[in-house]
Amino acid sequence: xxxxxxxxxxxxxxxxxxxxxxxxxxxxxxxxxxxxxxxxxxxxxxxxxxxxxxxxxxxxxxxxxxxxxxxxxxxxxxxxxxxxxxxxxxxxxxxxxxxxxxxxxxxxxxxxxxxxxxxxxxxxxxxxxxxxxxxxxxxxxxxxxxxxxxxxxxxxxxxxxxxxxxxxxxxxxxxxxxxxxxxxxxxxxxxxxxxxxxxxxxxxxxxxxxxxxxxxxxxxxxxxxxxxxxxxxxxxxxxxxxxxxxxxxxxxxxxxxxxxxxxxxxxxxxxxxxxxxxxxxxxxxxxxxxxxxxxxxxxxxxxxxxxxxxxxxxxxxxxxxxxxxxxxxxxxxxxxxxxxxxxxxxxxxxxxxxxxxxx
Amino acid sequence: xxxxxxxxxxxxxxxxxxxxxxxxxxxxxxxxxxxxxxxxxxxxxxxxxxxxxxxxxxxxxxxxxxxxxxxxxxxxxxxxxxxxxxxxxxxxxxxxxxxxxxxxxxxxxxxxxxxxxxxxxxxxxxxxxxxxxxxxxxxxxxxxxxxxxxxxxxxxxxxxxxxxxxxxxxxxxxxxxxxxxxxxxxxxxxxxxxxxxxxxxxxxxxxxxxxxxxxxxxxxxxxxxxxxxxxxxxxxxxxxxxxxxxxxxxxxxxxxxxxxxxxxxxxxxxxxxxxxxxxxxxxxxxxxxxxxxxxxxxxxxxxxxxxxxxxxxxxxxxxxxxxxxxxxxxxxxxxxxxxxxxxxxxxxxxxxxxxxxxx
Numbered sequence: 001x002x003x004x005x006x007x008x009x010x011x012x013x014x015x016x017x018x019x020x021x022x023x024x025x026x027x028x029x030x031x032x033x034x035x036x037x038x039x040x041x042x043x044x045x046x047x048x049x050x051x052x053x054x055x056x057x058x059x060x061x062x063x064x065x066x067x068x069x070x071x072x073x074x075x076x077x078x079x080x081x082x083x084x085x086x087x088x089x090x091x092x093x094x095x096x097x098x099x100x101x102x103x104x105x106x107x108x109x110x111x112x113x114x115x116x117x118x119x120x121x122x123x124x125x126x127x128x129x130x131x132x133x134x135x136x137x138x139x140x141x142x143x144x145x146x147x148x149x150x151x152x153x154x155x156x157x158x159x160x161x162x163x164x165x166x167x168x169x170x171x172x173x174x175x176x177x178x179x180x181x182x183x184x185x186x187x188x189x190x191x192x193x194x195x196x197x198x199x200x201x202x203x204x205x206x207x208x209x210x211x212x213x214x215x216x217x218x219x220x221x222x223x224x225x226x227x228x229x230x231x232x233x234x235x236x237x238x239x240x241x242x243x244x245x246x247x248x249x250x251x252x253x254x255x256x257x258x259x260x261x262x263x264x265x266x267x268x269x270x271x272x273x274x275x276x277x278x279x280x281x282x283x284x285x286x287x288x289x290x291x292x293x294x295x296x297x298x299x300x301x302x303x304x305x306x307x308x309x310x311x312x313x314x315x316x317x318x319x320x321x322x323x324x325x326x327x328x329x330x331x332x333x334x335x336x337x338x339x340x341x342x343x344x345x346x347x348x349x350x351x352x353x354x355x356x357x358x359x
Numbered sequence: 360x361x362x363x364x365x366x367x368x369x370x371x372x373x374x375x376x377x378x379x380x381x382x383x384x385x386x387x388x389x390x391x392x393x394x395x396x397x398x399x400x401x402x403x404x405x406x407x408x409x410x411x412x413x414x415x416x417x418x419x420x421x422x423x424x425x426x427x428x429x430x431x432x433x434x435x436x437x438x439x440x441x442x443x444x445x446x447x448x449x450x451x452x453x454x455x456x457x458x459x460x461x462x463x464x465x466x467x468x469x470x471x472x473x474x475x476x477x478x479x480x481x482x483x484x485x486x487x488x489x490x491x492x493x494x495x496x497x498x499x500x501x502x503x504x505x506x507x508x509x510x511x512x513x514x515x516x517x518x519x520x521x522x523x524x525x526x527x528x529x530x531x532x533x534x535x536x537x538x539x540x541x542x543x544x545x546x547x548x549x550x551x552x553x554x555x556x557x558x559x560x561x562x563x564x565x566x567x568x569x570x571x572x573x574x575x576x577x578x579x580x581x582x583x584x585x586x587x588x589x590x591x592x593x594x595x596x597x598x599x600x601x602x603x604x605x606x607x608x609x610x611x612x613x614x615x616x617x618x619x620x621x622x623x624x625x626x627x628x629x630x631x632x633x634x635x636x637x638x639x640x641x642x643x644x645x646x647x648x649x650x651x652x653x654x655x656x657x658x659x660x661x662x663x664x665x666x667x668x669x670x671x672x673x674x675x676x677x678x679x680x681x682x683x684x685x686x687x688x689x690x691x692x693x694x695x696x697x698x699x700x701x702x703x704x705x706x707x708x709x710x711x712x713x714x715x716x717x718x
Contacts, residue, residue, distance in 0.1 A: 078467040079646035108437040109468055113647050136614075149676050154668035164606075166613045174613055176606035182599055201599045208670025227668060233600045234592050236670075240541055240560045241592045241604075247523075247535035247679045250664065254525045254533055255495075258657040259647040266663065287438035288472050288618040298617040304625065305609065309513035309586060311567025311595075317511050320606045 004343050005335040006358055012037045014346065014358040015049050019088075021353035022056060023066040028091040035090040035121035040336050043327035046186035047122045050342045052349065054119065055088070063274035064088060064118045070095040077107050081260055084117035086273030093120040097129045097139075097280050104135050104282035113255075114278040115262025119143075123163035124177035124321070130165065130282035131173040134291050137165040140252045140279040142265045146221070147181050147230035149250070150243040153208030155229035158265035159184055160252035165321075167285060169292070169299040175321030180249040181230040185221075188230075192218050201235035204228060210236055255279040363702050364694040365717055371396045373705065373717040374408050378447075380712035381415060382425040387450040394449040394480035399695050402686035405545035406481045409701045411708065413478065414447070422633035423447060423477045429454040436466050440619055443476035445632030452479040456488045456498075456639050463494050463641035472614075473637040474621025478502075482522035483536035483680070489524065489641035490532040493650055496524040499611045499638040501624045505580070506540050506589035508609070509602040512567030514588035517624035518543055519611035524680075526644060528651070528658040534680030539608040540589040544580075547589075551577050560594035563587060569595055614638040 006014075012033045019029035032055070040048035058064040068087030072080050080099055084092035096112040103110030120126065123139040130137025143158030159179040166174040182202050191198050197212040205211040206220055206227040220228040232245030256277035257264040263275030285291045302319050310317060338346070343359060350357045365373075371392045378388035391414070399407035417423040427446030431439050439458055443451035455471040462469030479485065482498040489496025502517030518538040525533040541561050550557050556571040564570040565579055565586040579587040591604030615636035616623040622634030644650045661678050669676060697705070702718060709716045 074648050076467060076646050081647050107466075108435060109470070111468070111642065111646055149664055149667065151670055151673035152667050152676050153670045156664060156667045164610045166610070166617060174609070176603075176610055178600075178603045178606065182593070199598055204670070208668075208673075233603055234541070235599070239558050240594070241537075243677070243679075244535075244537045244592055245600075247537065250533070250679070251523045251525070251535055253660060254657050257660060258525060258653060259644065261648060261653065261656055264660045264663075283470065285618065287435050287470055288440050289433050289620060294617060294620065297620055298613050301612060301616060301623045304623075305508055305515060308508065308511050308515045308625075309567075311510055311512045311563070314510035314567075317508050318602070320602075320609070 004338045004340070004359060006338065007335055008037055008041050008332055010358060011040065011049060011336055014355065015052065017355045018052055018346075018349045018353065019055075021349070021355065022059065024088055025066065028066065028088050031094045032088050032090040035125050038125060039122050040338070041328050041331045042122075042324040043331070044122060044324065045339065045342070046184060048342075049338075050345060051119070053345055058118060058274060061269075062272055063269060065273075068116075068273075078103055078109060079111040079113075082112060082114045084114055086116050086118070089118035089120035089276065092117045093126050093278060093280075096278070097126045097282075100280045101129055101133055101135065101282045104130065104284050105133065108287050109283045110281065112278075112280040113260035114280075115257075115260035115275070116273050117276045117278055118274050119276065120278060122177060123161040124165065124175050124324075126280055127163040127165035127177070128173070128175065131167045131175070133282070134167045134285060134295065136167070136283040136285060137163070138281045139163040140256050142253050142256045142268065142277050144269050144274075145265045146185060147232060147249060148204060148208070150232075150236070150238065150246045153204060153206065153227045155226055156266040157246075157249045157253060158268070159230065160249040160265065162248065162252060166298060167295050168302055169295040170302060172319065172321045172325040174298070174302065174319060175324070177320070180245055180252060181232050182235065182245070183230070185230070188214060188217065201231060201240070203230055204236055363697045363699070363718060365697065366694055367396060367400050367691055369717060370399065370408060370695055373714065374411065376714045377411055377705075377708045377712065378414075380708070380714065381418065383447060384425065387425065387447050390453045391447050391449040394484050397484060398481050399697070400687050400690045401481075401683035402690070403481060403683065404698065404701070405543060407701075408697075409704060410478070412704055417477060417633060420628075421631055422628060424632075427475075427632075437462055437468060438470040438472075441471060441473045443473055445475050445477070448477035448479035448635065451476045452485050452637060452639075455637070456485045456641075459639045460488055460492055460494065460641045463489065463643050464492065467646050468642045469640065471637075471639040472619035473639075474616075474619035474634070475632050476635045476637055477633050478635065479637060481536060482520040483524065483534050483683075485639055486522040486524035486536070487532070487534065490526045490534070492641070493526045493644060493654065495526070495642040495644060496522070497640045498522040499615050501612050501615045501627065501636050503628050503633075504625045505544060506591060506608060507563060507567070509591075509595070509597065509605045512563060512565065512586045514585055515625040516605075516608045516612060517627070518589065519608040519624065521607065521611060525657055526654050527661055528654040529661060531678070531680050531684040533657070533661065533678060534683070536679070539604055539611060540591050541594065541604070542589075544589070547573060547576065560590060560599070562589055563595055
């Protein structure tokens with residue numbers, strides 16, 4: 001439908017107005033709108049402006065507050081620890097990552113741990129602030145509890161995303177931005193809407209057994225009953241490496257919650273403030289020699305990966321970050337198409353806050 | 360069989376004698392023997408003294424040389440790049456990680472990239488040098504090409520192990536030490552010896568299709584034909600997250616080969632020297648506050664994970680590193696039992712080099 005197509009700038013300025021109306025400052029609204037629209041323009045609508053309803057629900061639930069401003073509670077030449085004071089995630093993340101990158105510029109590397117934050121958008125947005133400077137970037141976040149450890153059945157960890165990013169001399173940097181669970185929850189919601197069974201390896205039921213029953217799983221997931229949840233990459237068994245994915249997810253919580261002395265996934269969304277935690281790093285590549293030669297060597301490896309033999313029915317081997325970068329180029333040129341539910345959400349905000357309709 | 364049981368010290372001193380007879384110096388032999396025996400005593404015989412035959416084959420093949428001494432080719436207060444000059448891996452890795460840890464002691468963090476090295480044993484041995492000091496440790500290594508990217512069919516990447524280690528106040532640190540492929544090659548060899556089909560998700564055949572045919576796969580794998588190989592964690596499809604495991608494996612090659620300006624997996628074992636590369640880091644946890652409070656908070660999270668509900672038929676949820684630490688305690692007390700093939704190998708070395716038999 002042609003009337004669901006908008007531009008990056010229009011979507012962003014509309015989103016800023018909604019966030020301002022929700023009580024956030026110009027600065028908080030600007031960075032949050034940018035982060036959400038960047039997800040839409042990169043073809044990741046699960047992290048896009050549709051999240052405004054989640055942001056609003058977090059305010060209503062007492063998990064996020066416009067007056068929550070990031071505060072540095074510990075600092076060294078290489079590092080800082082930030083208390084987000086339950087503000088809005090992207091504002092807290094940008095505050096921290098900006099200083100992490102500045103530290104890397106000055107001394108070679110920077111690390112930031114954050115407690116009492118909120119949803120920070122795509123993990124890659126923050127690692128990219130490092131690759132934009134030619135540095136290695138990493139970004140980690142815990143989330144609401146939804147996933148289970150190997151041999152467990154209780155939801156105690158989050159989807160716990162990571163981004164590992166390495167600068168390359170080609171068109172796009174290497175940007176591995178992933179949930180450590182097999183899939184993000186949005187993917188299960190898509191299966192629910194389409195009334196489809198899930199593949200084995202996504203989730204277990206209340207008895208800790210592999211399940212394909214999407215609607216039963218979603219009932220469990222929305223209930224207070226603590227059992228049944230997402231599986232980590234590799235699934236339920238050690239045979240396919242589920243203990244490795246679980247290890248990656250646990251590593252994320254130990255870095256984010258551990259280093260910030262904040263809440264781990266199981267303890268998020270249980271009191272005032274969601275308690276979400278983050279961890280960031282930036283590492284200069286000229287710690288290892290000439291940064292241009294290194295970026296060219298990295299690109300040389302990536303090109304040989306792209307050029308390697310394809311499996312039948314495939315004509316391309318992707319490098320992580322390429323799909324999103326190409327989608328961004330396309331949608332910046334052709335416009336962003338929003339789905340009906342998102343259009344309805346934005347129309348409701350327009351009505352509620354007296355903002356001129358986007359479409 | 361009681362005559363296949365030995366002690367840590369006896370196995371180590373025998374292994375030192377073999378390595379000395381192969382031409383390695385006291386120092387090279389000591390660290391290499393220690394690293395191999397540590398794997399046996401932790402219940403990871405795939406990385407244990409049975410590897411001596413591989414070390415010897417690498418010398419015969421022109422991939423490893425006793426005269427190869429590690430050399431620092433680039434250095435900053437935070438970092439060093441080492442050229443291993445095709446020496447023995449554990450000696451080069453220890454040389455580098457020792458300096459990485461010293462840098463972390465002095466300035467807060469240390470990073471080391473290594474080129475022209477060789478097999479360095481378990482990845483965790485090196486990350487543990489950081490956790491022994493109370494620091495976060497990371498260790499990465501590329502390997503001989505054996506694995507394929509998502510949508511590919513050509514062996515171009517390695518098993519590319521990682522270790523992420525975080526100090527905890529309890530009995531053991533968190534030590535996630537894993538191949539980024541679904542399984543290490545040793546596991547497929549076990550299935551071959553037992554004449555068993557592999558599970559879907561371990562490997563693809565020459566057409567890039569999922570295969571369970573272990574013996575056909577092993578034929579392919581040992582041939583010069585470049586197609587067919589290990590799958591990364593998550594398997595062949597995007598549905599179960601194979602692109603995530605592939606991303607982790609590629610990240611390892613970009614860190615190790617990229618930052619050291621060394622060979623990536625596909626180019627290893629193709630000239631003089633295997634060209635294997637490593638990457639290490641150590642990060643002080645007091646960059647983020649009081650290191651004792653942080654280690655106690657980390658342990659608190661781990662204990663809650665251990666205490667969470669178990670799936671039916673399971674009475675324990677493991678933390679990464681616990682199995683190995685407990686096995687070490689047991690075998691240090693009760694002795695190390697070697698399998699028949701390893702005993703035979705060691706007897707052959709005793710005969711060949713005129714060393715007193717171990718057993």
